[in-house]
Amino acid sequence: MEQDIRFCKTSDGVRIAYAVTGGGPPLVRSLGWFTHLEHEWETPYFGPFNQILSQHYTLVRYDGRGMGLSDRNTADFSLEAKVKDLEAVIDGAGIDRCAIMGLSEGGPTAVAYAVKHPDRVSRLVLYGSNPSFNQMAETSEGRQLADAMINLARVGWGSDHPSYRQFFTAMFMPDAPAEALRTFSQYQRASAPPESVVAMIEALIKFDVRDLAPQVSVPTLVIHRRGDTAVPFESGREFAALIPGARFLPLEGRNHIFMPDEPEAARFLQALDGFMAPDTAAAASPVATQSGLVTILFTDMEGSTALTQRLGDAKAQDILREHNTVIRDALKAHGGSEIKHTGDGIMASFGSASRALNCAVAIQQAFTPPDPSLPVRAETPYPVRVRIGLNAGEPVAEERDLFGTAVQLAARICARAEPGQVLAANVVRELAAGKGFLFSDHGDVALRGFEDPVRLYEVRWASETP
Numbered sequence: 001m002e003q004d005i006r007f008c009k010t011s012d013g014v015r016i017a018y019a020v021t022g023g024g025p026p027l028v029r030s031l032g033w034f035t036h037l038e039h040e041w042e043t044p045y046f047g048p049f050n051q052i053l054s055q056h057y058t059l060v061r062y063d064g065r066g067m068g069l070s071d072r073n074t075a076d077f078s079l080e081a082k083v084k085d086l087e088a089v090i091d092g093a094g095i096d097r098c099a100i101m102g103l104s105e106g107g108p109t110a111v112a113y114a115v116k117h118p119d120r121v122s123r124l125v126l127y128g129s130n131p132s133f134n135q136m137a138e139t140s141e142g143r144q145l146a147d148a149m150i151n152l153a154r155v156g157w158g159s160d161h162p163s164y165r166q167f168f169t170a171m172f173m174p175d176a177p178a179e180a181l182r183t184f185s186q187y188q189r190a191s192a193p194p195e196s197v198v199a200m201i202e203a204l205i206k207f208d209v210r211d212l213a214p215q216v217s218v219p220t221l222v223i224h225r226r227g228d229t230a231v232p233f234e235s236g237r238e239f240a241a242l243i244p245g246a247r248f249l250p251l252e253g254r255n256h257i258f259m260p261d262e263p264e265a266a267r268f269l270q271a272l273d274g275f276m277a278p279d280t281a282a283a284a285s286p287v288a289t290q291s292g293l294v295t296i297l298f299t300d301m302e303g304s305t306a307l308t309q310r311l312g313d314a315k316a317q318d319i320l321r322e323h324n325t326v327i328r329d330a331l332k333a334h335g336g337s338e339i340k341h342t343g344d345g346i347m348a349s350f351g352s353a354s355r356a357l358n359c360a361v362a363i364q365q366a367f368t369p370p371d372p373s374l375p376v377r378a379e380t381p382y383p384v385r386v387r388i389g390l391n392a393g394e395p396v397a398e399e400r401d402l403f404g405t406a407v408q409l410a411a412r413i414c415a416r417a418e419p420g421q422v423l424a425a426n427v428v429r430e431l432a433a434g435k436g437f438l439f440s441d442h443g444d445v446a447l448r449g450f451e452d453p454v455r456l457y458e459v460r461w462a463s464e465t466p
Helices: 037-042 047-054 079-092 106-116 133-138 140-156 163-172 178-191 194-204 233-242 263-284 304-311 313-333 353-366 405-416 426-431
Strands: 004-009 015-022 026-031 058-063 098-103 121-127 220-225 247-251 294-301 337-341 346-350 386-393 396-398 401-403 422-425 438-445 454-460
Touching (some): 004 313, 015 047, 026 079, 037 047, 037 058, 047 263, 079 106, 294 313, 353 426, 353 454, 422 426, 426 454
Parallel strands (some): 026 058, 121 220, 220 247
Antiparallel strands (some): 004 015, 438 454
Protein backbone atom coordinates (compact mmCIF):
# COMPACT_ATOMS: atom_id res chain seq x y z
CA MET A 1 0.00 0.00 0.00
CA GLU A 2 1.29 3.44 -0.96
CA GLN A 3 0.48 6.67 0.86
CA ASP A 4 -0.70 9.66 -1.14
CA ILE A 5 1.06 12.73 0.28
CA ARG A 6 -0.56 16.09 -0.37
CA PHE A 7 -0.25 19.65 0.91
CA CYS A 8 -2.65 22.32 2.12
CA LYS A 9 -2.29 25.76 3.66
CA THR A 10 -3.62 26.95 7.02
CA SER A 11 -5.53 30.20 7.53
CA ASP A 12 -2.31 31.77 8.88
CA GLY A 13 -0.28 30.69 5.85
CA VAL A 14 1.55 27.55 7.06
CA ARG A 15 1.88 24.74 4.52
CA ILE A 16 0.88 21.38 6.03
CA ALA A 17 1.71 17.94 4.63
CA TYR A 18 -0.88 15.21 4.95
CA ALA A 19 -1.20 11.63 3.71
CA VAL A 20 -4.29 9.70 2.63
CA THR A 21 -4.39 5.90 2.59
CA GLY A 22 -7.00 3.17 2.41
CA GLY A 23 -10.76 3.36 1.92
CA GLY A 24 -13.90 3.44 4.00
CA PRO A 25 -15.20 6.01 6.47
CA PRO A 26 -12.75 8.91 6.94
CA LEU A 27 -10.61 8.78 10.09
CA VAL A 28 -8.33 11.78 10.69
CA ARG A 29 -5.47 11.36 13.13
CA SER A 30 -4.48 14.31 15.28
CA LEU A 31 -1.05 13.64 16.79
CA GLY A 32 0.61 16.31 18.88
CA TRP A 33 4.15 14.92 19.23
CA PHE A 34 6.64 15.14 16.40
CA THR A 35 5.97 13.21 13.20
CA HIS A 36 7.42 12.62 9.77
CA LEU A 37 5.00 11.03 7.32
CA GLU A 38 7.66 9.32 5.22
CA HIS A 39 9.74 7.95 8.10
CA GLU A 40 6.68 6.83 10.03
CA TRP A 41 5.23 4.94 7.07
CA GLU A 42 8.46 3.09 6.38
CA THR A 43 9.46 2.02 9.88
CA PRO A 44 8.54 -1.58 10.82
CA TYR A 45 7.37 -0.45 14.26
CA PHE A 46 4.91 2.29 13.35
CA GLY A 47 4.04 1.67 9.70
CA PRO A 48 2.10 -1.61 10.24
CA PHE A 49 -0.32 0.00 12.70
CA ASN A 50 -1.26 2.65 10.15
CA GLN A 51 -1.51 0.08 7.38
CA ILE A 52 -3.98 -1.97 9.44
CA LEU A 53 -6.08 1.14 10.02
CA SER A 54 -5.96 1.86 6.28
CA GLN A 55 -7.53 -1.53 5.56
CA HIS A 56 -10.73 -0.36 7.29
CA TYR A 57 -10.76 3.42 6.94
CA THR A 58 -9.73 6.29 4.73
CA LEU A 59 -6.91 7.25 7.07
CA VAL A 60 -5.68 10.84 6.99
CA ARG A 61 -2.44 11.58 8.86
CA TYR A 62 -0.54 14.83 8.84
CA ASP A 63 2.68 16.48 9.96
CA GLY A 64 1.84 19.43 12.17
CA ARG A 65 3.47 22.80 11.70
CA GLY A 66 7.19 22.85 12.40
CA MET A 67 7.74 19.14 11.72
CA GLY A 68 8.07 16.45 9.09
CA LEU A 69 7.28 17.57 5.56
CA SER A 70 5.29 20.61 6.72
CA ASP A 71 6.68 24.14 6.95
CA ARG A 72 9.26 24.34 9.71
CA ASN A 73 9.72 28.10 9.83
CA THR A 74 7.07 28.70 12.47
CA ALA A 75 7.22 29.29 16.20
CA ASP A 76 3.47 29.24 16.95
CA PHE A 77 2.52 25.90 18.51
CA SER A 78 -0.44 27.18 20.49
CA LEU A 79 -3.64 25.16 20.72
CA GLU A 80 -5.30 27.65 18.39
CA ALA A 81 -2.53 27.10 15.84
CA LYS A 82 -2.87 23.32 16.16
CA VAL A 83 -6.60 23.61 15.43
CA LYS A 84 -5.78 25.62 12.31
CA ASP A 85 -3.59 22.73 11.12
CA LEU A 86 -6.43 20.26 11.61
CA GLU A 87 -8.94 22.58 9.91
CA ALA A 88 -6.68 22.94 6.88
CA VAL A 89 -6.15 19.18 6.56
CA ILE A 90 -9.85 18.27 6.78
CA ASP A 91 -10.78 21.01 4.33
CA GLY A 92 -7.86 20.23 2.02
CA ALA A 93 -8.78 16.55 1.89
CA GLY A 94 -12.30 17.51 0.85
CA ILE A 95 -13.90 15.79 3.86
CA ASP A 96 -17.35 16.99 4.88
CA ARG A 97 -17.61 14.93 8.08
CA CYS A 98 -15.19 12.53 9.73
CA ALA A 99 -14.12 10.75 12.87
CA ILE A 100 -11.09 12.26 14.60
CA MET A 101 -8.59 10.19 16.54
CA GLY A 102 -6.68 12.40 18.99
CA LEU A 103 -3.58 10.58 20.15
CA SER A 104 -1.54 11.85 23.10
CA GLU A 105 -0.92 15.59 22.70
CA GLY A 106 -3.38 15.54 19.78
CA GLY A 107 -6.29 14.99 22.16
CA PRO A 108 -6.84 18.65 23.14
CA THR A 109 -6.61 19.65 19.47
CA ALA A 110 -9.26 17.09 18.54
CA VAL A 111 -11.55 18.25 21.35
CA ALA A 112 -11.15 21.93 20.46
CA TYR A 113 -11.95 21.17 16.82
CA ALA A 114 -15.00 19.06 17.75
CA VAL A 115 -16.41 21.88 19.88
CA LYS A 116 -15.72 24.49 17.20
CA HIS A 117 -17.03 22.36 14.30
CA PRO A 118 -19.53 19.87 15.75
CA ASP A 119 -21.21 19.38 12.37
CA ARG A 120 -17.91 18.20 10.81
CA VAL A 121 -17.17 15.46 13.39
CA SER A 122 -19.00 12.12 13.49
CA ARG A 123 -17.02 10.49 16.32
CA LEU A 124 -14.14 11.30 18.63
CA VAL A 125 -11.49 8.84 19.82
CA LEU A 126 -8.96 9.92 22.45
CA TYR A 127 -5.99 7.74 23.33
CA GLY A 128 -3.31 8.38 25.97
CA SER A 129 -4.32 12.01 26.26
CA ASN A 130 -4.76 14.67 28.90
CA PRO A 131 -7.38 17.43 29.15
CA SER A 132 -4.88 19.69 30.89
CA PHE A 133 -1.19 19.42 30.09
CA ASN A 134 -0.70 22.65 32.00
CA GLN A 135 -1.22 20.65 35.19
CA MET A 136 2.46 19.87 34.70
CA ALA A 137 3.26 23.52 35.39
CA GLU A 138 0.96 23.67 38.42
CA THR A 139 3.33 21.70 40.67
CA SER A 140 7.00 22.11 41.46
CA GLU A 141 7.74 18.54 40.37
CA GLY A 142 5.86 18.97 37.12
CA ARG A 143 7.61 22.24 36.34
CA GLN A 144 11.01 20.63 36.98
CA LEU A 145 10.08 17.82 34.58
CA ALA A 146 9.01 20.33 31.91
CA ASP A 147 12.24 22.28 32.35
CA ALA A 148 14.25 19.08 32.03
CA MET A 149 12.46 18.18 28.78
CA ILE A 150 13.05 21.66 27.37
CA ASN A 151 16.75 21.69 28.30
CA LEU A 152 17.36 18.21 26.91
CA ALA A 153 15.64 19.13 23.66
CA ARG A 154 17.52 22.41 23.33
CA VAL A 155 20.92 20.84 23.94
CA GLY A 156 20.71 17.40 22.43
CA TRP A 157 17.70 16.83 20.16
CA GLY A 158 19.75 17.22 17.00
CA SER A 159 22.88 15.62 18.46
CA ASP A 160 24.58 12.58 16.92
CA HIS A 161 24.62 11.13 20.41
CA PRO A 162 21.23 9.49 21.12
CA SER A 163 21.44 9.74 24.92
CA TYR A 164 19.61 13.11 24.97
CA ARG A 165 16.65 11.69 23.04
CA GLN A 166 16.62 8.48 25.10
CA PHE A 167 14.79 10.37 27.84
CA PHE A 168 11.81 10.87 25.51
CA THR A 169 12.16 7.42 23.97
CA ALA A 170 12.09 5.64 27.33
CA MET A 171 9.12 7.74 28.43
CA PHE A 172 7.07 6.81 25.37
CA MET A 173 7.96 3.12 25.08
CA PRO A 174 9.72 1.73 28.17
CA ASP A 175 8.96 -1.92 27.32
CA ALA A 176 9.92 -1.78 23.64
CA PRO A 177 12.81 -3.86 22.23
CA ALA A 178 16.18 -2.15 21.81
CA GLU A 179 15.87 -1.88 18.03
CA ALA A 180 12.53 -0.10 18.35
CA LEU A 181 14.09 2.36 20.79
CA ARG A 182 16.91 3.13 18.33
CA THR A 183 14.42 3.53 15.48
CA PHE A 184 12.23 5.91 17.46
CA SER A 185 15.25 7.98 18.51
CA GLN A 186 16.27 8.42 14.86
CA TYR A 187 12.67 9.13 13.90
CA GLN A 188 12.41 11.91 16.48
CA ARG A 189 15.62 13.54 15.28
CA ALA A 190 14.43 13.54 11.65
CA SER A 191 10.98 14.86 12.55
CA ALA A 192 11.85 18.39 13.70
CA PRO A 193 14.69 20.79 14.54
CA PRO A 194 15.50 21.45 18.22
CA GLU A 195 14.01 24.94 18.22
CA SER A 196 10.63 23.55 17.13
CA VAL A 197 10.75 20.90 19.85
CA VAL A 198 11.48 23.51 22.52
CA ALA A 199 8.73 25.83 21.28
CA MET A 200 6.21 23.00 21.12
CA ILE A 201 6.92 21.75 24.66
CA GLU A 202 6.67 25.31 26.00
CA ALA A 203 3.30 25.68 24.26
CA LEU A 204 2.09 22.20 25.26
CA ILE A 205 2.28 22.85 28.99
CA LYS A 206 -0.29 25.64 28.47
CA PHE A 207 -2.89 23.34 26.83
CA ASP A 208 -6.06 23.10 28.89
CA VAL A 209 -9.43 21.98 27.50
CA ARG A 210 -11.14 21.17 30.80
CA ASP A 211 -13.68 23.92 30.05
CA LEU A 212 -14.20 22.75 26.46
CA ALA A 213 -14.53 19.01 27.12
CA PRO A 214 -18.07 19.23 28.62
CA GLN A 215 -19.17 20.94 25.38
CA VAL A 216 -18.29 17.94 23.19
CA SER A 217 -21.54 16.75 21.59
CA VAL A 218 -20.39 13.78 19.49
CA PRO A 219 -19.98 10.11 20.52
CA THR A 220 -16.61 9.77 22.23
CA LEU A 221 -14.38 6.83 23.14
CA VAL A 222 -11.48 7.40 25.57
CA ILE A 223 -8.75 4.73 25.76
CA HIS A 224 -5.84 4.79 28.20
CA ARG A 225 -3.23 2.31 29.45
CA ARG A 226 -3.06 1.78 33.18
CA GLY A 227 0.74 2.01 33.38
CA ASP A 228 1.27 4.71 30.72
CA THR A 229 4.62 6.31 31.58
CA ALA A 230 4.11 9.39 29.38
CA VAL A 231 0.58 10.46 30.34
CA PRO A 232 -0.82 9.22 33.68
CA PHE A 233 -3.84 6.91 33.69
CA GLU A 234 -5.74 9.41 35.83
CA SER A 235 -5.59 11.90 32.97
CA GLY A 236 -7.52 9.52 30.73
CA ARG A 237 -10.14 8.94 33.40
CA GLU A 238 -10.53 12.68 33.89
CA PHE A 239 -10.99 13.21 30.14
CA ALA A 240 -13.71 10.55 29.99
CA ALA A 241 -15.47 12.02 33.04
CA LEU A 242 -15.51 15.52 31.55
CA ILE A 243 -17.06 14.57 28.18
CA PRO A 244 -20.81 13.88 28.36
CA GLY A 245 -21.62 10.24 27.59
CA ALA A 246 -18.02 9.27 26.83
CA ARG A 247 -17.07 5.59 26.95
CA PHE A 248 -13.85 4.72 28.78
CA LEU A 249 -11.70 1.68 27.96
CA PRO A 250 -8.70 0.94 30.22
CA LEU A 251 -5.94 -1.18 28.73
CA GLU A 252 -2.98 -2.86 30.39
CA GLY A 253 0.66 -2.00 29.71
CA ARG A 254 3.16 0.83 30.08
CA ASN A 255 4.03 1.72 26.48
CA HIS A 256 2.51 5.00 25.38
CA ILE A 257 3.18 3.95 21.78
CA PHE A 258 1.88 0.50 20.81
CA MET A 259 4.27 -2.11 19.50
CA PRO A 260 2.82 -4.18 16.61
CA ASP A 261 2.94 -7.48 18.50
CA GLU A 262 1.35 -6.23 21.73
CA PRO A 263 -1.99 -7.91 22.53
CA GLU A 264 -3.29 -4.55 23.73
CA ALA A 265 -2.73 -3.10 20.26
CA ALA A 266 -5.19 -5.69 18.92
CA ARG A 267 -7.67 -4.73 21.67
CA PHE A 268 -7.34 -1.09 20.70
CA LEU A 269 -8.10 -1.87 17.05
CA GLN A 270 -11.02 -4.10 18.01
CA ALA A 271 -12.52 -1.38 20.21
CA LEU A 272 -12.01 1.20 17.47
CA ASP A 273 -13.75 -0.99 14.87
CA GLY A 274 -16.70 -1.53 17.20
CA PHE A 275 -17.00 2.17 17.96
CA MET A 276 -16.74 3.09 14.26
CA ALA A 277 -19.21 0.41 13.09
CA PRO A 278 -22.11 2.86 12.38
CA ASP A 279 -19.82 5.03 10.22
CA THR A 280 -18.50 1.95 8.42
CA ALA A 281 -22.04 0.79 7.63
CA ALA A 282 -22.97 4.24 6.33
CA ALA A 283 -19.85 4.40 4.14
CA ALA A 284 -20.74 1.05 2.60
CA SER A 285 -24.04 2.44 1.31
CA PRO A 286 -24.16 3.79 -2.25
CA VAL A 287 -23.69 7.51 -2.79
CA ALA A 288 -27.05 9.24 -2.72
CA THR A 289 -28.02 11.31 -5.77
CA GLN A 290 -30.39 14.07 -4.77
CA SER A 291 -33.80 13.03 -6.12
CA GLY A 292 -32.01 11.08 -8.85
CA LEU A 293 -31.07 14.23 -10.77
CA VAL A 294 -27.71 15.94 -10.31
CA THR A 295 -25.63 18.45 -12.19
CA ILE A 296 -22.10 17.20 -12.86
CA LEU A 297 -19.12 19.53 -13.17
CA PHE A 298 -15.69 18.66 -14.52
CA THR A 299 -12.63 20.92 -14.42
CA ASP A 300 -9.37 20.49 -16.30
CA MET A 301 -6.24 22.61 -15.88
CA GLU A 302 -4.62 23.64 -19.14
CA GLY A 303 -1.18 22.29 -20.03
CA SER A 304 -0.21 20.53 -16.80
CA THR A 305 2.41 18.40 -18.57
CA ALA A 306 4.01 21.43 -20.23
CA LEU A 307 3.84 23.23 -16.90
CA THR A 308 5.89 20.49 -15.23
CA GLN A 309 8.47 20.52 -18.03
CA ARG A 310 8.77 24.28 -17.84
CA LEU A 311 8.87 24.77 -14.05
CA GLY A 312 9.97 21.41 -12.67
CA ASP A 313 8.08 18.97 -10.48
CA ALA A 314 8.14 20.95 -7.23
CA LYS A 315 6.94 24.31 -8.58
CA ALA A 316 4.36 22.68 -10.83
CA GLN A 317 3.00 20.76 -7.84
CA ASP A 318 2.72 24.01 -5.88
CA ILE A 319 0.59 25.47 -8.67
CA LEU A 320 -1.58 22.34 -8.85
CA ARG A 321 -2.19 22.53 -5.09
CA GLU A 322 -3.18 26.20 -5.45
CA HIS A 323 -5.54 25.18 -8.28
CA ASN A 324 -7.09 22.47 -6.10
CA THR A 325 -7.58 24.88 -3.19
CA VAL A 326 -9.39 27.43 -5.37
CA ILE A 327 -11.76 24.81 -6.77
CA ARG A 328 -12.45 23.17 -3.40
CA ASP A 329 -13.15 26.54 -1.80
CA ALA A 330 -15.67 27.25 -4.57
CA LEU A 331 -17.30 23.83 -4.14
CA LYS A 332 -17.65 24.43 -0.41
CA ALA A 333 -19.15 27.89 -0.96
CA HIS A 334 -21.73 26.65 -3.48
CA GLY A 335 -22.78 23.32 -2.00
CA GLY A 336 -20.85 21.06 -4.36
CA SER A 337 -19.65 17.57 -3.47
CA GLU A 338 -16.22 16.53 -4.73
CA ILE A 339 -16.52 13.06 -6.27
CA LYS A 340 -12.90 12.54 -7.23
CA HIS A 341 -9.65 14.19 -8.26
CA THR A 342 -8.76 13.44 -11.88
CA GLY A 343 -5.10 14.46 -11.74
CA ASP A 344 -5.44 17.76 -13.63
CA GLY A 345 -8.90 18.59 -12.37
CA ILE A 346 -11.85 17.69 -10.18
CA MET A 347 -15.22 16.04 -10.75
CA ALA A 348 -18.07 17.28 -8.56
CA SER A 349 -21.84 16.98 -8.29
CA PHE A 350 -24.56 19.46 -7.30
CA GLY A 351 -28.16 19.15 -6.26
CA SER A 352 -29.13 22.08 -8.48
CA ALA A 353 -27.98 23.45 -11.83
CA SER A 354 -27.88 27.03 -10.57
CA ARG A 355 -25.44 26.18 -7.76
CA ALA A 356 -23.22 24.34 -10.25
CA LEU A 357 -23.25 27.31 -12.62
CA ASN A 358 -22.50 29.78 -9.83
CA CYS A 359 -19.59 27.57 -8.74
CA ALA A 360 -18.22 27.37 -12.29
CA VAL A 361 -18.34 31.15 -12.65
CA ALA A 362 -16.67 31.62 -9.25
CA ILE A 363 -13.84 29.30 -10.25
CA GLN A 364 -13.17 31.17 -13.49
CA GLN A 365 -13.36 34.54 -11.74
CA ALA A 366 -10.83 33.31 -9.15
CA PHE A 367 -8.40 32.51 -11.94
CA THR A 368 -9.02 35.76 -13.84
CA PRO A 369 -6.32 38.41 -13.30
CA PRO A 370 -7.43 41.91 -12.28
CA ASP A 371 -5.00 43.23 -14.88
CA PRO A 372 -4.47 41.21 -18.11
CA SER A 373 -0.74 41.92 -17.89
CA LEU A 374 -0.50 40.07 -14.55
CA PRO A 375 -0.30 36.31 -13.92
CA VAL A 376 -3.65 34.77 -13.07
CA ARG A 377 -2.56 33.83 -9.54
CA ALA A 378 -0.18 36.34 -8.00
CA GLU A 379 1.39 33.55 -5.91
CA THR A 380 2.50 31.62 -8.99
CA PRO A 381 4.88 32.45 -11.86
CA TYR A 382 2.51 30.87 -14.41
CA PRO A 383 -1.09 31.69 -15.40
CA VAL A 384 -3.60 29.03 -14.38
CA ARG A 385 -6.36 28.49 -16.94
CA VAL A 386 -9.12 25.99 -16.43
CA ARG A 387 -11.69 24.33 -18.69
CA ILE A 388 -15.10 23.60 -17.14
CA GLY A 389 -17.86 21.39 -18.51
CA LEU A 390 -21.35 20.82 -17.06
CA ASN A 391 -24.11 18.34 -17.73
CA ALA A 392 -27.17 17.16 -15.80
CA GLY A 393 -28.74 13.74 -15.57
CA GLU A 394 -29.34 10.69 -13.43
CA PRO A 395 -25.98 8.92 -13.08
CA VAL A 396 -25.41 5.54 -11.46
CA ALA A 397 -24.09 5.81 -7.87
CA GLU A 398 -21.70 3.10 -6.77
CA GLU A 399 -18.83 2.91 -4.25
CA ARG A 400 -18.76 6.67 -3.59
CA ASP A 401 -18.50 7.44 -7.31
CA LEU A 402 -20.87 8.34 -10.16
CA PHE A 403 -21.01 6.56 -13.52
CA GLY A 404 -23.00 6.52 -16.74
CA THR A 405 -23.82 8.55 -19.81
CA ALA A 406 -24.48 11.76 -17.88
CA VAL A 407 -20.97 11.65 -16.40
CA GLN A 408 -19.29 10.73 -19.69
CA LEU A 409 -20.99 13.59 -21.49
CA ALA A 410 -19.93 16.10 -18.82
CA ALA A 411 -16.32 14.95 -19.25
CA ARG A 412 -16.54 15.33 -23.05
CA ILE A 413 -18.02 18.82 -22.70
CA CYS A 414 -15.13 19.79 -20.42
CA ALA A 415 -12.62 18.50 -22.98
CA ARG A 416 -14.36 20.58 -25.66
CA ALA A 417 -14.13 23.82 -23.66
CA GLU A 418 -11.35 26.33 -24.23
CA PRO A 419 -9.12 27.35 -21.33
CA GLY A 420 -10.95 29.95 -19.26
CA GLN A 421 -14.32 28.88 -20.67
CA VAL A 422 -17.43 27.27 -19.14
CA LEU A 423 -19.48 25.06 -21.48
CA ALA A 424 -22.80 23.54 -20.48
CA ALA A 425 -25.23 21.12 -22.07
CA ASN A 426 -28.66 22.42 -23.05
CA VAL A 427 -30.27 20.53 -20.16
CA VAL A 428 -28.27 22.63 -17.69
CA ARG A 429 -29.37 25.84 -19.39
CA GLU A 430 -33.02 24.73 -19.22
CA LEU A 431 -32.78 23.76 -15.54
CA ALA A 432 -31.34 27.20 -14.71
CA ALA A 433 -33.84 29.17 -16.84
CA GLY A 434 -34.91 32.42 -15.22
CA LYS A 435 -32.00 32.42 -12.73
CA GLY A 436 -30.13 35.30 -14.41
CA PHE A 437 -27.36 33.36 -16.17
CA LEU A 438 -26.05 34.47 -19.55
CA PHE A 439 -25.63 31.81 -22.23
CA SER A 440 -24.06 32.01 -25.65
CA ASP A 441 -25.30 29.37 -28.12
CA HIS A 442 -22.49 27.26 -29.64
CA GLY A 443 -24.87 25.15 -31.70
CA ASP A 444 -24.98 21.40 -32.12
CA VAL A 445 -21.55 19.88 -31.51
CA ALA A 446 -20.33 16.36 -32.30
CA LEU A 447 -18.57 14.85 -29.29
CA ARG A 448 -16.42 11.74 -29.34
CA GLY A 449 -18.34 8.62 -28.35
CA PHE A 450 -21.82 10.13 -28.88
CA GLU A 451 -23.78 9.40 -32.05
CA ASP A 452 -26.01 12.48 -31.94
CA PRO A 453 -24.73 16.07 -31.79
CA VAL A 454 -25.11 17.83 -28.44
CA ARG A 455 -26.35 21.40 -28.08
CA LEU A 456 -23.76 23.36 -26.10
CA TYR A 457 -23.86 26.80 -24.53
CA GLU A 458 -21.05 28.96 -23.21
CA VAL A 459 -21.75 30.40 -19.78
CA ARG A 460 -20.89 34.06 -19.49
CA TRP A 461 -20.97 36.48 -16.58
CA ALA A 462 -21.55 40.17 -16.19
CA SER A 463 -17.90 41.14 -15.79
CA GLU A 464 -17.15 39.88 -19.29
CA THR A 465 -17.36 42.22 -22.25
CA PRO A 466 -19.46 41.03 -25.23
